[in-house]
Amino acid sequence: MLQQLYAYLIYLMTIFALLAVFAVVYCKVTPIDELGLIRQGKVAAALSFGGALLGFTLTLAATAIYHASYLPFLAWAGGAMVVQLLAYLVLSHVIRGMNEALEQNNVAMGALIGTVALVVGIANAACLS
Numbered sequence: 009m010l011q012q013l014y015a016y017l018i019y020l021m022t023i024f025a026l027l028a029v030f031a032v033v034y035c036k037v038t039p040i041d042e043l044g045l046i047r048q049g050k051v052a053a054a055l056s057f058g059g060a061l062l063g064f065t066l067t068l069a070a071t072a073i074y075h076a077s078y079l080p081f082l083a084w085a086g087g088a089m090v091v092q093l094l095a096y097l098v099l100s101h102v103i104r105g106m107n108e109a110l111e112q113n114n115v116a117m118g119a120l121i122g123t124v125a126l127v128v129g130i131a132n133a134a135c136l137s
Contacts (some may be wrong), residue, residue: 018078023068025132026085030092032066037093038100052110052118059122063129064092068135076105088132095128 021100034057045053067088075081099121100106109117 017059019072020080022078022082022085023065023072024087026068027065030089031061033089034060034093034096035062038096038121038134040111042110045111045113050110050113050118052113052115054114055118056110056121056125059125060092060096062089063095063125063127063132066126066129067092067136070136074136084136088129091132092125092128095124099124 040053042053042057046057068085071081071084072090075084103117103120106117108120110121
């Protein structure tokens with residue numbers, strides 16, 4: 009029982025750490041200040057950033073479920089982070105003016121970006137099974 013609790017805590021803390029790393033990297037990769045926009049009350053940025061966090065979290069959850077060994081868990085989590093970041097970069101090239109729309113609080117654009125991030129996360133998570 010104690011060993012299971014230890015494993016649970018290690019995975020849980022690792023997931024929180026990976027989420028923090030993802031959030032920092034995501035904010036560095038994107039050319040806009042998501043957190044600054046969210047602090048200003050811009051719902052579009054919150055939807056976009058929240059979708060990215062949820063999409064990545066879904067993949068982390070699937071990785072923890074399907075990969076009991078810690079090192080494969082970390083490797084797949086790293087791959088999931090790359091996929092999620094690539095999805096944002098591809099979308100920003102496909103949709104011209106996407107970042108400007110977020111800065112202008114275009115809620116529809118924020119919802120679209122967040123939804124795409126969720127879709128990518130769900131697909132990514134499904135591929136891990």
